[in-house]
Amino acid sequence: MTAEPCSCNDALGGAHLFLDDALEPAARSMIEAHLRDCQRCNHTLAFQTNLRATIARAVTSEPLPEDLVRRLLDRLATEPGADTADA
Numbered sequence: 785m786t787a788e789p790c791s792c793n794d795a796l797g798g799a800h801l802f803l804d805d806a807l808e809p810a811a812r813s814m815i816e817a818h819l820r821d822c823q824r825c826n827h828t829l830a831f832q833t834n835l836r837a838t839i840a841r842a843v844t845s846e847p848l849p850e851d852l853v854r855r856l857l858d859r860l861a862t863e864p865g866a867d868t869a870d871a
């Protein structure tokens with residue numbers, strides 16, 4: 785008897801654990817085997833991987849230095865607006 789085939793539900797249900805590397809090796813290899821055979825889950829997981837990478841980049845990107853923000857705000861406040869310019 786061969787190992788139980790992993791269903792799409794199982795594969796996608798464990799996807800976040802799979803991506804977190806938090807699965808038991810047995811469960812992990814079951815999902816990997818399913819991904820090799822199932823285009824749909826493969827695409828879904830690739831999409832989630834990309835999404836995570838994008839979020840991770842956004843979260844870890846450096847915030848603007850505070851003094852730069854202050855200078856920009858000062859400049860915006862002192863910059864003459866279009867309606868105060870000579871016509």
Ligand SMILES: [Zn+2]
Nearest residue numbers: 791792822825
């Ligand atoms: Zn599948």
